[in-house]
Structure formats: C-alpha cells, structure tokens
Amino acid sequence: MTTDAVPTAGSEPTPSSGKSTNDGQRVLKTRAGYAWVGLVIAALLGIVVLIFILQNLEQAHVTLFTWNWNLPIGVLVLLSVVAGALGTALVGGYRILQLRRATKKNS
Template identity: 85%
Template sequence: MTADAAPTAGSEPTPNTGNTKNKGQGVLKTRAGYAWVGLVIAALLGIVVLIFILQNLEQAHVTLFAWDWNLPIGVLVLLSVFAGALFTALVGGYRILQLRRATKKHG
C-alpha cells in the first residue's frame, strides 16, 4: 500500500505516534479490547446477581399450569428476567425478519 492510498474498510486503526498534547490519542482501540471490557462488566454484573440471589433465599410457592414447586425469591426473579429477555428477543427477531423481507420485496 502506498502512502497516498486510503486504508481499507476492514483494517485495524493504528496508534498516533506523533508528538501530541492529548495523551489518550496514542492508545490503540481494538475489538479484543472492547471484548475484554465487556467481559469485565459481565463478571461484575454476575457478582451483583449472585449477591442478590444469596440475599433473597426465602422460598416462594410457584404454580405454572400443572406444575408446583418452591423456589427462592432471588432465583424466581432471575428466571422471570430471563423469560422476559427471551420473549423480547423472539419478538424483536421476528420483527427484524419482517423488515428484511419487506426490504427485499421493495428494494
């Protein structure tokens, strides 16, 4: 690649090695760095969820259709959040498919 050529769309950013006043400009930002930050945030959220469950161990009686069982309140709330997230993802995924079909039909 010549000095005048523009970088391609998939190329990684290069750090600024020039003499700058902003110290943060020389830091290279990569997908691996963002993934690491995401993993750290997920680990911290996991710790918070674990603490929530351990602090809410009182049993709650649950009946769903023909099933009956007892669960700790913390686990019950966590399962409810997962069920809500799954339902939201299914509805959102269906809507995305509708929009893709409409785009292909009209585009």
Template identity: 65%
Template sequence: MSTNADDLPDPEAFPPPQTPTVTSRKSISSRTGYAWVGLVAGALILIILLIFILQNLESIRVSLFFWEFNLPIGVAVLLSVIGGALVMALVGGVRIMQLRRAAKH
C-alpha cells in the same frame, strides 16, 4: 551593505514554533479491547446477580399451570427476567425478519 528596519520581516507575522505533544493514552477501539470491556462488564453483572440471589434465599411457592414448586425468591426473579428477555428477543427477531423481507422486495 546596510539594512534598515523597514527591510526586516515583521516578527508577529510568523507564529512561534510549536513543540509536538505526545499523548500516551491507549485506545480500546479494537476487537480485543471491546471484548475485554465486555468480559469485565459481564463479570460485574454476574457478581451482582450472585449477591442478589444470596440475599434472597427465602423460599416461595411458585405455581405455573399445573406445576407447583418451591424456589428461592432470587432464583424466581432471575428466571422471570430470563423469560422476559426471551420473549423480547422473540418479538425482536420476528420484527427483524419482517424488515429483511420488506427490504428484499
């Protein structure tokens, strides 16, 4: 039995075999991973806040309506940021309630 070159399959018609690739990257797409990232980010923010407060210990006089008291500048700025965040959360909560009420109807 003889074979000529015309009977053989074309070697370019078949792609070379691929070796499987293994990646050893770990995914953080789980609740535990997200919680860990959140805790690390929160700890870094708290460290930055602590440094800010410790660098701004000069006392200032704060007046609010009929109250007057002395606070370090860092603490006064931190309290004003917290107050602003609470106002923002209140406005956002009212808007969410409006949207839920509108979605029900």
C-alpha cells in the same frame, strides 16, 4: 524545496482514537478491547446477581398451570428476568425477519 507528504488513510491514528503512551505513540481502540470491557462488566453484573440470589433464599411457592414448585425468591426473580429477555428477543427477532423480507421485496 520541501513538499508536504500526504499520509495514506489509516497510517496514523487521529487524536480521538486513543490515549498516548509514555513514548508519544497512540494506542488504538479495538473491537477486542471493547469486548474485554464488555466481559468485565458482564462478570461484575454476574457477581451482583449472585449476591442478590444468595441474600434472597426464602422459599416461594410457584404454580404454573398444573405444576407446583418451591423456589428461592432470588432464583424466581432471575428466571422471570430471563423469561422476559427471551420474550423480548423473540419479538425483536421476528421484527428483524419482517424487515429483511420487506427489504428483499423492494430491492
């Protein structure tokens, strides 16, 4: 008489959790793997940004309040994008704090 053994949770990867190797074993997807992919994509984007900056070295005159600068156009665009990202992060961070406060009040 044979009994069917019930596998414990997490003992075998599901078919959608990874690719098969040559010996039939499954390779699991991990956070470290996703982090590595993210780093590779970030490095490629960094190379594209560097190429953009190097191709746009013409000087542009910038005036902010009473300060005056001459910056390459590529650097100016990069600084504008960084300033926009920081502004977005500040607004998003403030909203997250609001939601946390509201959650604590309702708990």
